[in-house]
Amino acid sequence: MSIKKTVVITGAAGLIGTSFCNAVASNGYNLVIADNNEERSELLAAEIRSHGHEAHACIFDATRADDIQRLLNASLERFGNIYALVNNLYIRSGNYGADFFDVTYEDFSKNLSDNVTPYFELSKRFARHFCDSKTGVIVNIASVYGAIAPRFDIYANTNMTMPVEYSAIKSAILHLTRYMAKRLKGYNIRVNAISPGGILDGQPEAFLNAYNDNCLSKGMLSPEDLCGTLLFLLSDQSRYINGQNIIVDDGFTL
Numbered sequence: 301m302s303i304k305k306t307v308v309i310t311g312a313a314g315l316i317g318t319s320f321c322n323a324v325a326s327n328g329y330n331l332v333i334a335d336n337n338e339e340r341s342e343l344l345a346a347e348i349r350s351h352g353h354e355a356h357a358c359i360f361d362a363t364r365a366d367d368i369q370r371l372l373n374a375s376l377e378r379f380g381n382i383y384a385l386v387n388n389l390y391i392r393s394g395n396y397g398a399d400f401f402d403v404t405y406e407d408f409s410k411n412l413s414d415n416v417t418p419y420f421e422l423s424k425r426f427a428r429h430f431c432d433s434k435t436g437v438i439v440n441i442a443s444v445y446g447a448i449a450p451r452f453d454i455y456a457n458t459n460m461t462m463p464v465e466y467s468a469i470k471s472a473i474l475h476l477t478r479y480m481a482k483r484l485k486g487y488n489i490r491v492n493a494i495s496p497g498g499i500l501d502g503q504p505e506a507f508l509n510a511y512n513d514n515c516l517s518k519g520m521l522s523p524e525d526l527c528g529t530l531l532f533l534l535s536d537q538s539r540y541i542n543g544q545n546i547i548v549d550d551g552f553t554l
């Protein structure tokens with residue numbers, strides 16, 4: 301009998317993470333829900349288990365290296381193996397969404413260290429484990445705005461913008477993906493990224509209309525629309541895809 305593979309998803313209790321968790325657990329993986337929101341994580345784990353799947357909530361703070369190590373140890377203890385890490389979390393500071401000229405040195409620095417450093421530290425510690433077990437998959441969730449300059453016009457007449465630090469964070473994550481894929485040569489470890497376009501979450505109609513005009517069919521996507529790509533990157537079907545970024549955006553970036 302083959303061992304059930306374990307997938308650790310960070311930011312798992314959020315909008316996209318919840319869909320990822322349902323998809324991963326219902327496709328036969330052991331699931332670790334790694335998030336700092338205890339209530340939502342435990343609820344999600346209980347719901348997934350009620351459908352007969354394996355799910356364990358591990359509450360951790362991604363800005364603490366000791367918590368990252370505790371997550372790794374707890375996942376191994378609970379399921380006996382770790383096959384994949386999905387870096388999905390995003391830490392939103394109080395000043396998220398400020399206009400370019402209003403972003404301070406301190407805000408910019410804090411946002412970068414809060415969001416790039418955990419992806420690095422999680423990947424480094426899990427990759428060390430994958431090197432020992434000679435197998436592993438890392439999937440980084442980036443964004444279309446790591447790949448292209450913002451379409452500022454779609455934010456006109458709304459109180460939204462595309463923050464400069466978000467673009468910097470997501471492009472850093474895309475390049476970290478390439479760096480790690482190459483650095484881990486020889487260990488049977490794959491590191492890839494998914495760059496989603498905008499995800500439906502109660503945005504104002506004016507914004508949705510402007511956004512959807514740039515797309516080819518549906519427009520802004522639902523979290524479930526990303527799950528097929530994640531399952532593909534976790535599976536052997538993507539065995540020779542490494543260091544790549546798959547954009548899932550209904551053509552928004554074309």
Ligand SMILES: NC(=O)c1ccc[n+]([C@@H]2O[C@H](COP(=O)([O-])OP(=O)(O)OC[C@H]3O[C@@H](n4cnc5c(N)ncnc54)[C@H](O)[C@@H]3O)[C@@H](O)[C@H]2O)c1
Binds near residue numbers: 334392499
């Ligand atoms: N929503 C979108 O439109 C969209 C589009 C493109 C890319 N993305 C990316 O997809 C990913 C998921 O986005 P989302 O919209 O589901 O975000 P979300 O805000 O709904 O979820 C983020 C999760 O991270 C958790 N978290 C926050 N700080 C943490 C910490 N210090 N330690 C551990 N967990 C912490 C939160 O509790 C939350 O459950 C992010 O990387 C985001 O940048 C989102």
